[in-house]
Amino acid sequence: MEDNKVLNYIKDVLENIPTGWLNLTTHRLDIYDEELAKTQFLDQFEILFKNNNSKSLALSNLPTAYDYIRLGHPLSCLLEWGIANLNNLKPKNVVSFSSKTTPVLAILRKNLIDNKSTQIIYTNELPSFFDVEILKSIYGYNFELKQVEKIDEIPQFSGSTVFISQKDGICKNKLYPNIDFFINGYSHLGSVLIANGEQNESYISEIQHVRRRETIAMTPYNCFAALKSLTKRSSFDTINSIDANKTNVLDSITAITSTTTKPLIGSSGLSIQYAIMMGLVHDALKNHKGKAIKFIVPPNCYGGTNDQARRVAACIDNVEIVDLLVDGDNDMVQSIDKVLSEIANEDAIPYIIAEIPTNPRVEVPDLIKLKEALAKERKTATDKIAIDPVFILDQTFCPNVLFLGDGEILSSVRVISYTSGSKFPSGGLCTAGYCVGNKKTEALMSKIEMHLKLCDNEATSLQMEILAKQLPSMNQRINDAYKNTREFVNFINETLPEAKINFVSPALAKQGFTPSVFSLDLPTKGDTAEEKETYKRALNLKLINLMITKIPNESKYCVSYGQLNGCYWTIPATSTQGTTKEGDKDYIARVALSPNLDLELHKKVFLDFVGSIKLEFLES
Incomplete structure (x- = not known):
C-alpha cells in the first residue's frame, strides 16, 4: 500500500515538474544554503509528499538540490528517494550515476585507502568496458572477481561484497544481508548504487564525492526516463541513435x-x-x-x-x-x-x-x-x-x-x-x-x-x-558576451576607479583572448589588514546581493559562465575554490556576462552600489 502511495506521488510529480528540473545545470540558486545543499531539498520535498502536494509551484519553490548537476539535482534526488522508499532505506543510501563503472570504482577507492578487501560478484557477464587488468595495474585497486549462477550462492567474505547486475527497468530490489553494495546498471541511462546496512553508511559521503569529482549524477533526462520506468513498472523506452x-x-x-x-x-x-x-x-x-x-x-x-x-x-x-x-x-x-x-x-x-x-x-x-x-x-x-x-x-x-x-x-x-x-x-x-x-x-x-x-x-x-x-554558434556567442563584458568593465573603471579589475587587456583581446568573465577587487577601509579584509568580504556580498535582488531574472549567484542569458556572480573562495587551501583562496567577486542581458540595468544598479559605498566612506 505504501509502495503505491510513493509511486502515485512520483507519477503526479512527473506530470507537474518545473521545466528547469529537466533543462538547467543549476536549480534555484536564489534559494541556496551550501551547508544544507545535500539535505534541504529532500527535507522539504518530504513535507510536500506527506501533504500530497505535487503542484508545480510548490515544486518550483523547493531549494537547491546539492550544489550542481554534476553532484546531484532535483530528479536524481527524486529517483534516489523513490528507490529508497521502495526498499525501506534512507534516501542517502541510494546514489545514482551517469556511469555504470564509477560506482564500483568509488567503493574500490575507499577500500584501497582503508586497506580493506573487496569481492565483486556478478551473475551473467560484466560490462564490456570493465577492464580488470587496468583497474588493478593502473588504478591500483585490489579486488576478487567471482561469477555465480544465483545470488544466494555468494560466499562469505571478510571485506566488502559488491553485486553488479544489468537491468532493463527500475524496480524494487531484494536486499540480501551478505551483500554490502548493489550496483544496478541500466542500459543507456547509467546506474544506481544501494548501500545496504548501517555498517556501510560510512561509505556514502566518499561515494558522493567520487560522483562529484570523477563523473556526474545520472542526468535529468535519464532520471526522468528511469522514474517513468519505476512508476509504470516497465522496461525503458528506446532512444535515438547517438x-x-x-x-x-x-x-x-x-x-x-x-x-x-x-x-x-x-x-x-x-x-x-x-x-x-x-x-x-x-x-x-x-x-x-x-x-x-x-x-x-x-x-x-x-x-x-x-x-x-x-x-x-x-x-x-x-x-x-x-x-x-x-x-x-x-x-x-x-x-x-x-x-x-x-x-x-x-x-x-x-x-x-x-x-x-x-x-x-x-x-x-x-x-x-x-x-x-x-x-x-x-x-x-x-x-x-x-x-x-x-x-x-x-x-x-x-x-x-x-x-x-x-x-x-x-x-x-x-x-x-x-x-x-x-x-x-x-x-x-x-x-x-x-x-x-x-x-x-x-x-x-x-x-x-x-x-x-x-x-x-x-x-x-x-x-x-x-x-x-x-x-556551431559558440564563437559568435563568445564574441557577443565579450563585448558586453568589456563595456561593463569600462563602466566600472569610470564609476569606481578605486576598484581593481582583473580582465584581459585590449591588446590580448586582439590576439583572440575574449573571455566574458572578470574579477573585481573592491576598495576597502579599516585600521588593520584584518579589518580591511573583513570589510571587503562584506562589501563583495553586499554588491552581489544587490544585483541578484534588483535584477532577479538575470543576475544569479552562481559559478556559471558562458550561459545563453543573464549575468553570474560568485566569490571564488566559497565556490570554485571550495576545496582549495585557505591561504590560496581568492575572496574577490567574479562576474560572468552572457551575450544576452540588460546591460544598462546592470550599470544602473552598480551605480546605486557605488553611491552607497561612497557614502559609507564619507561617513567613516
Missing part, C-alpha cells in the same frame, strides 16, 4: 580548435580531466617504469581540478602533486621553468595542469615564452635528457583560441586542451566537456580514450544532441 549527433559534434570541435586528432567528449569537464590524468598515468607506468609522476597544479585553480589531482595522487604511490604559482605577483612561465628544472633533476615525469586565462585573475602568460619553457631540453642529475612535459590546458574561459593546430603557438610541444561543456559549448544546457590534442599527443589521446570508456564517462545521447545544436 551517431549522427556525435559526428556533428566531432566536426564542430575539430573546426573550432583547428586540430586533426580525434576529439573526446565526456559527461563533464571533470570526467574528461579524470580520463586525461589516468591516461597519462597509464602511459607513464607502462613506458617509464619506476619513475615518479608529478602533476604540477596551481594551488588556487578551480577546486574541482585541484581536488581531483590530489585524489589521484592519494591512490597511486608514485604520483605526487607539485604546486605551480601562476597568479598575481607570480609569473606562470617563470614558475613552470623553475618547477620543470627541479623535476628534470629528479628524472621524474612532468604533467602540468593550468588554465589560460587563469581563474579567477584572468591572466594570460607570454605564450612565446611559455612555448620556449615547455620545449626547453633539460638534463637529469646524471646528465641524461629529461622527459619532456605534457601541458594540460584548461581553456574553458577562451575555448575559441587556437593553441594546437598546425602552425599555432603550442603545436610543437606536447599539449592536450580541454573545455568544460557546461560553459560556452552548451550555453549552460548540459555538463558535457571535450578535449583535443595536437599531433605530438596522438599516442596519449588513445590512452585517454581508453580510460574515458573504462570509466563509462562518455557524453550521453542528449548531451551530444545539445552540443550538436549549440557548438
